[in-house]
Amino acid sequence: MMDFKTLAGDRYATKKYDPSKKISNELVAQLKEILRLSPSSINSQPWRFTFVSDQKLKEELAPFSFHNASKLKDASHIVVFSVIDNLEKFESENIASLPEGAIAYYNNNIKPGSEEQIKAWMAHQVYLALGFFLSGAASLGIDSTPMEGVNAAEYDRVLGLKDHKTLFAVALGYRDPDDFNQPSLKPKSRIDIDKVIYSI
Template identity: 55%
Template structure:
């Protein structure tokens, strides 16, 4: 499928078919796709937690406000978390990043303090979410990005020591009657001339 077709056909799924599950072979591909996500200086300040266990999904549903039914019926939820322990990150990068990248972190980011560093971690995680949403769309899997979650409860339920959950992405297959499908609810976006300039 050409990417423009993925962009037009992927959409935020509001109602899932509980009888359809993402296959193990597709899950293996998705794990590798997550691992290959790009990030600034290849910093990879993240953790991706994939939950397919129904009992655990239902616990997370209780911490997901209006998104709860998606957690119950969708196949798997992928929780995108950022590194929360800056000191540990600083030590770890010496092991997996080249000297130049470590130098960039130490001279450009570290002096700006912990809040800026944590925002930068979050930027990297959000980038991986956009990339993941496109990838699942290309694989014919439906998805829902969800900021509407209780991050503190997610952290507690999943025992994500050293990480801060930011966004959960539900994956699965749409209920045929999902009213949000582009065929029922055409995509709404700002006018192209307002937001894209070619000079």
């Protein structure tokens, strides 16, 4: 099994997928379970993850994906990450079922904020799931591309989302051997460790 440091070095944002290679149903099931197990503050889980494999639906979403259109068409699957957009639903279905201490934390520290602030906190939880998911996919040998460059309102319309709002999507599949962005052809560029990591 690949150690996590090596996995982190090898994972990258795939720019070109091989449309002939599809993710097996078994691996898709594992990806779904990884998402279900994603961490969130006070276990609030204010999210929905929509897996799209139907080619016609991917083609319908492609025009609303800007420079990511080709990825939608060629990737095996697209996962749309959305956040609950109905505070009443969130509090009655998610928060109310939490342990007493978690409810108290929400009521004392999150709920006093404005609706905009509360929804921003909720969106942050979905981004936690994103990082978890990208690493999980890499551990299964699956390539991925996180995509904020989508028209969220049109995604919501096409997918028929209610009480949820699209934040971003992730393309999943297997890289084209000629993908220019893979680390073997284009080494990763990161800020020097001593400029981003501090020890006190």
